[in-house]
Every structure is written in C-alpha cells, then in structure tokens.
Amino acid sequence: MTDTVDAAWQRILTLADEPARPDSPLSEAFAEMVRVAHAEPRLRGLYPWSGMWELHFSRCTEQRYTWDILYIGTLADGRYYVEGPSRNSPRTAETESARVAVARVADRLPPACGPAFAGNAEELAAHETARGRG
Template identity: 45%
Template sequence: MAAELGLSLGGILVDGSDPYRSAGVENTVADRDVCWISLGSVERWFFFSGWSRGVQLVSGATQDLGEMARALEAWRNGLRLKEIREVSPFVEVTELAEAHEKGPAEAVAVKWRLLLEDLRQESERLELARRTLKVAELAHAEPQLRRLLPLTSHWSLHFSTCTGFPYSWDVPFIDPMSDGRYRVCGPSRGTVIGETETAEHAITLVIAGLPANCGPAVAGTAGDQQLF
C-alpha cells in the first residue's frame, strides 16, 4: 500500500512471535521508538501506537490501510503530532501527549493539572480520593515537589524524577491509611519512613527524603537515568 501511494516506510520489521498479524516501521528521528501496527482479531481493523522515551504520543485504529500508511510515514519522518493528525485524522493525540512534545516541564505542569482535576471529581464520592486530593494540593504548593511528575496508584501519591514509563522510585510516596492517618514510604514500597496524623506532616517527610540534587523531572524513563 505504501508503494502504491508513493510513500517511504523504510524496512518493514516483523515480530517473529506473531509475523502475520503485526509489522513495525523504524523511525528516522532518534527519540521515537519503532511504530508497530497490529490487526484486529475479528473485523478488519488496523491498530497502531507511537511511543517516545516512555510516553505514548499517538494511537488510533482505522479500517483504511492507506490512511494507516500515511500515518506511519508521518510518524517515521518526525512530523509534529498536530501534523500527523492532519495527515491521518484517525490518529488520537491527547493533551498530555502534546505537552510531552513541548518538553518535560510542560508535561509535568499539565500532568499536575489533570491529576488534580480528576481527584476533585472523584473526591465528591470517595473519601480516599478526598484525602489523596488534600496531599496532592499540598504537594503542588511545594516547589520541590511541583517540578516532579505526579502519579497515583490505589490512591497513593507518587512522584517521579522522569516523565516516561517505567517511572522512577527514588522519591518517597504517600499512602492514605484507612484509619485517617498517612503512611510515607520509600524509595521502595516496603520501606516505611513514618506514619503521620496530618497531610502536612506527610509532605514534610517526603521533602526530607528527597534524593540529593533532586532537580526537575527529566524526559525519559527510569532505565535511561541508570545509564548516567
């Protein structure tokens, strides 16, 4: 299809474990991963997603193989996310993905806003969400924590020094407890720093446990950080 449309996708990669239902296209830009497409199991659909430095920037599904080929060429050649959508309207690009494209600082800022918005919605019906929201708002007010990427997991509030997955585990996290207190753990889940009566004290413990020279979150994954 690419040949029929006069497109250049370079060498097509094959997944040896599933050679008839998937294919990959290498990129000409360093920061973008191989883009893999796969087939629907029941109906004629083509699925794809594009990742860069641990972040999914684009995704989508189409029944038009020509439209998919255009999207793959746009991704391969390093077009910006907005430009890829213009080439292939089926491509989905989130607000957070566009923020990542602008750099780690923008991604962190947008992630904080989206996380707080989600917690405020959930806090209307869940007590744990209200308590997580409280510590998240306090953390966002602290410059040292506001520049880290915030994450939640089972209502625990985490902070990453990188913006891509897998995220880092070098910063303590806060776990709201069922009895109303807060447990601060880290850097591993099994290491308990302390249990506090107040969200404010929990934030203090996190700041005290920050690693040396803990700067703003950087682009990439925890694995990338280990290379330096």
C-alpha cells in the same frame, strides 16, 4: 517545570477534585494530599503519578518511572502514611497531616533531585552517568 510535568499535575489535581467515591474518607484525604504536594516547590518539579490512593513522584517523565523517592498514601481513617522508596521499604511515618507527610517526602529527596528528566528511568541513568553523577 516542563509542560509534561505540569500536565501530569493538572491531571492528578483534577482526579483529586472529582473522586470516584465521594463517600470514601480516602477521597478527601487524597485530594488534600495532592493539593499540599503540588504546593511544595521541591515536589512540583517532579513527575507525579498515582494509584491505590497513593501519590508517587518520579525524577523522569516516562515509564519506567524512578523508584528512589518516598511516596504518600492514605489510610482508611483519612490519615496518611509515608513509605518507600520501593514497595519493599518499611513505612517511615503515619500522620494525620498531609503537610507533615509532604514535608517528610520533600526533606528526604535524593541529592540534586529535579526537575524531572524528559525520558524514562534508563535514559535518566544514562544521562546521569554521562554527566558523572551516576
């Protein structure tokens, strides 16, 4: 894991442990999701980012991030959903378990996924093309 990826995980873990709205059922569900995702070695090497109570994973460390990995979100009742990889993709699962949601993402990673590439999506694509994988 690179220092950049590790720092991003530490920011997300800190955010999850200090929710802005502690009375929200989304706060604890989000915190659990982040902890479980961080514990999964196949995801821990990817660059995490979050927004709207969702946890996304990128194969690169800089914006524009990759959008080729499923992501996990929290529902109002504290359950989880898995969608993606793009916003136009259908929801693939809903579950009460963060572990089930994380496993679904980890089991559906693209081939040869990780560790995260230092750079943005365009630089990653050029790198993969040069290596004959693009």
